[in-house]
Amino acid sequence: MSYSSFCYLALNHHAHEIRVLTLWPGCPDDPLQCDLSTARLTTRPVFNALSYVWGDPVNPNDPDTVITLDGCNFPVTASLFSALRHLRPPVGGHPLRLWVDAVCINQADLEERSQQVAMMRDIYASAERVVIWLGDEDDDSNAVFDALGDIVAPSSHQYDEEQAGHRQMLMRQCSGAFYSLADRRPWFSRVWILQELAMAKQDPLVACGWKSVAWSVFIDACKIIARALFTEIGMVRQKVQDGGYKRLDGTMPDTDANDVSDDNTVKVLAKLKIDVLEDLHDAVRTRNGESLWKLLIISRTSESTDPRDRVYGLLGLLEPDALDPQNSFVIPIDYRKPTAAVYADAVSHIFSRGEGPYFLSGAFLPGTSAAAPHINSLPSTIAQPSLPTWVPDLSRQVAGKATQPSGIQFHPPAGISVSGVGTDCNNGRVLEDGRTLQVEGLLVDTIERVIPLGTSFDSLVEKLPDIESRAAEARERPFHFGPSTAALIEQFKRKEPLWRTLISNKRFMSGYDAAPSTYEEAYLNLLNQRVSPLGADRSEDDAQGNEYELCLERCINNRTFFLTKGGFFGICVPDSREGDIVSIIFGSPVPFILRPAESAVSVSSCERDYHFLVGASYVSGIMSGELVDELYCEDLMDSTTFFIQ
Incomplete structure (x- = not known):
C-alpha cells in the first residue's frame, strides 16, 4: 500500500x-x-x-x-x-x-x-469558505464550543441579573480551557495558517471534533474572555485625558497593547497567537498585505514541516508593491533550492525594500559557522551550504532555539539610533553570488579586549570594579578620526555612564523607555561591594524590588563587555573576540561587530576584503547617532564599503 x-x-x-x-x-x-x-x-x-x-x-x-x-x-x-x-x-x-x-x-x-x-x-x-481543522475533540474543547454561543452575544442584548451571572460564570469556567485551545493547539503555531486565514473572503469555519463555530464568534469570544480575565489581574489599561493609557487600578504601564474593544477605551497588555492572527487578517483586508520583515517577526514562533516554508508560507501575504520586480527583489518559489538559498532570497528582498539593516538589527543572527536546516528530500546532487552570516536562520527566531542573543537586547530606547537621521536610509544589496552582502557604513574601531559578564549574578558583580576601572581608563585614551574630531570624540566617550551602557540604557521590562536615574544608586551599591548581599541567597521579593539587578541578570551568558583600541566600550554578543571591528551600518539602530576574513572576495573582477557578521552591540556615547550626524554628515569622517559573507 x-x-x-x-x-x-x-x-x-x-x-x-x-x-x-x-x-x-x-x-x-x-x-x-x-x-x-x-x-x-x-x-x-x-x-x-x-x-x-x-x-x-x-x-x-x-x-x-x-x-x-x-x-x-x-x-x-x-x-x-x-x-x-x-x-x-x-x-x-x-x-x-x-x-x-x-x-x-x-x-x-x-x-x-x-x-x-x-x-x-x-x-x-x-x-467558497476556509475550513479550519483544530484536531480531535477533548473535554476542554467540547466545553468551550458549547459555551461560545452564550459568551458571544450582540452588545444591544439586555441581560437580566441571572443571565449576566451565568455569562460571567461561563467565562470563568472556560477561560483556562479556551486559552489552552486557542494558544496551544498545533494549528495556531503553523506558518501556513497566516496566509490561509488572512486570504479567506468569507468568515472561516473553525472545527474541532464534531463541533464547529464561525471564526468571528471564536475571535470575539477571545476578546471578551481576555477583557474579563486580564481586568481581574491588572493587565488592562484605560485611556486617560492626555491620550495615554492607564491600568484599571490607576497605575501607568510601560508596554504596548492591543485593542479588545471597538471604542479603544480598554486595551489589554497581552498578545496571544490568536490576536496576532486577527491583526494580520485585518492588515490584509485593509492594506492588501504586509511587508516581509514584519511578517517574519509576526510569525517568528510559527513552525513548518519544511523550513523553506518559513518564507514561502508568507509570500502570499506581501503587499502588492513588494511583488513588483521594478520595486523589489521578487522571491521565486523553488523547492529545488536549499534552505540557505531560500533564506538568502528573503533577506535580499528585505534589503531591496530598504529595510535590511533594521531587520538584521533585531534578528537572532546565526553566528560565523551556522549550518542551514537540512532538507532530506533534496537530491544528493544539490549542495546544501551553511548560512551566510548576514542571513538569520528563520526557523530559529525565538530565544529557546537561537544560538546567540537577539539584536533587540542591544537596541537603545525608542527614538534613538546609532545611525542618527539616516535610520531609514536604503542601504545594502546582495551580489550575484547570492552570498555576499554589500553595505555602506562607518568603521568605528577595533576591539582590543573582551570581558565575558559571567555565568552567575555573583560573578558579574565581582567583575564590576574591574570593568568600571577599565572604562574610566578607556575614556582617557586619545583617539580621533582627524585632528578636528578629537574634542568631539572625547565628548562622546564621556557622555554616558557605565551603569547605563551595561543594560543598553533601558528600563526593566520595557523595550522603549530609558533607564531612570534611580538605577544609579543600585549600581553604586553593587560596585562598592564585590559580592552583593542579595547574591545567591536573596529572596524573590528582594530581587523583584531591584529592577537594576534584574536588568543586569539578563546580561548573564548573553552579553560580553568590550573595549576598543581607541577607548570606546560597550556590550556585544558573546561570540565577539579581540580583533573584531565595531561598525555602523547605515540604517541600523545598533552597531554591528564584524570579523575580518583572512581571504578576499572577487567583486567586479577586483579582489575585496570581506567580513563576517558576528552580531549586534551597544557602544557607549554614540548610540544617538553622534558619529553619523556630527562627524560623517559634516564631512569629518569617511564612510566604508563593507562586503559581508
Missing part, C-alpha cells in the same frame, strides 16, 4: 489549473471515498479550502490512515484522515469539494509543488 498505486495527471500551470478533492457522503465508520478532478481558478470553481496541521509523516503501512482516491489506496497523515472523517457529509448529503494541499498537490513533483504553492494565495481567496 503506497503512493505508487495512485498516479497524478499533470496540471496545466499556465491555465491556472488546480485539483479539487471530492469527499463522498458516508457513515462515520465507512472507508473514506474520494475523487480528484481538475479545475481552472479562472472559471471560479466551487470548493472549500482546508486549513490544518500535517502532523506526523505519512505511514503507508497504517491501514487506519488510508483513503480511497479514484479507486486507489492513498495514505494520508493521521491528522488529515481525522479531518476528512469528521467533515464527511452524512449519508444522503451532498458531496463535499475540498482543496487539500497534501492530496491536491503532487508533493513528489518539486516543480509542480513550487507552482501550486505560488498559487495558494489565489486558491484560498477563491475558496
